[in-house]
Amino acid sequence: MLKHKDDEKASISLKRILGICLIFLFISGICVFAANKQVRNVKITLANGCQMNVVTSKTKVADILDEKHIILLPEEKVTPDENTTIGVDGEIVISEKSAQDEVSEMVSQNTETTNNAENNTDLNIDTISQAYSPITEKIEVKEEAIPFETVTKNVANGSSETQDKVLQEGKEGKKQVTYKVKYQNNTEIERKEISSVVLEEPVDKVVQVRAVTNRSSRSSSSSTKVSAPETTSASGISLGRYRITAYCGCALCCGKSTGRTASGTYARANHTIAAPGNFAFGTKLKINGIVYTVEDRGGAVKGKTIDVYFNSHSAALAFGTKYANVELIK
Ligand SMILES: [Zn+2]
Structure with a gap:
């Protein structure tokens, strides 16, 4: 019975030791697990300058970016490298690749491919030469047209009905222009005018806008051909000296012209x-030897004044104002 009790005690203490060991193992396991799962405070700077602080259990840059759903664009790079393991309070910076990065990337790609596959070498040498292709400058001389200008002379005197008449046809001029042109891979990338010499001046086109003569005055002008002046040798009754002025059927002389006389x-x-x-x-x-017929009146035709009709304004202006003896013919 006593022996039995001892056996019982021994087995109990063995169970205890085992239990303690198990608990110890369990606790240390948690500690290791917790050490692995240690959280990090990582500052991420995006290519657009935005900054964010993230808490993550991941350690590799690529995994952190993946966890935060940040995708690198082809023209972006990340510092440190995607495969780097980040320490506590690390920092990740995403920035745009500089031209130099791209070239070095191309070069590294090229060296890889030349080592591995010779088939792609040509293409990659092209890509490289493109990146390194020098810019060439050329001076180009070209003859170019100078457009002419159109000058309008309005003689319509405010008439609503007008027609255009080309008095002089326009002609384009010529100039010699010297350009400095930059090429890269036979493609023009820049063009600057450095000088321009006029070889031929353009000739202005001159258009005259004139009033459309209305139907009545046109029929009047067609019927008013310069008729042979009526003369008579018979002397009439002398009325004395009169002021003789001149007019035509135009708007200037007659206001709104109809071509019709007052009679x-x-x-x-x-x-x-x-x-x-x-x-x-x-x-x-x-x-002055010509027999006229009184057919018209005029606001300025008063007293000893007689206004003589002419077919054109210029003829009326040329006549001007004269003084002459007037005879009444019976
Ligand atoms: Zn006139």
Whole structure:
């Protein structure tokens, strides 16, 4: 019985030792696990300059980026390298690759491929030469056209109905332009004008805008051909000296011109005159040997003034103002 008790005691203490050992193993296991799972505070700077602090249990740069769903673009690089293990309070910087990075990448790619596969060598030498291709400058001389300008001369005097008449056709000029052109791989990448010499001046196109002569005045002008002046040797009754002025059917002379006289006839040169109201329409007056017929009136035709009709404004202007003896022909 006593022996039995001792056996019992011994087995109990063995169980205890085993239990303690198991607990110890378990605790140390947790400690190792916890050491592995140690969390890190990592500062990540993105290519756009944004900074973020992340807490992670991962240690490799690639794994941290993957965990945070940060994907590197082809033109971006990460510092330190993706395979680096990051310490506690580490920092990851994503930045854009510089041109130099790309070239060195290409070179390393090329050396790899030349060592491994010769088939791709040509292509990679091309890529490399492209990256290293020198920029060549050329001077180019070209003849170019100078566009002409259009000059409009408006003589319509505000008339709403106008027509254009080309008085002078335009002609393009010529110039010799010298360019400095930069090429890379036979592709133009820049062009600067360094000088320009005019070889031929352009000729302006001159367009005259004139009033459209309306139908009545056109028919009047077609009917008012310069008729042979009516003359008479018969002397009439002398009315004395009159101021003789001149006018035509234009808007300047007549305001809004219809080509019709105040008596309703179409005015004719060498025939029509405007006289003051004391002369009835149809009255024939001899001035400087020509017999005119009073067919018109005028605001300025008063007293001893007679206005003689001409076919054109320039003819009326050329006549000007004269003084002459006026005879009344019966
Ligand atoms: Zn006129």
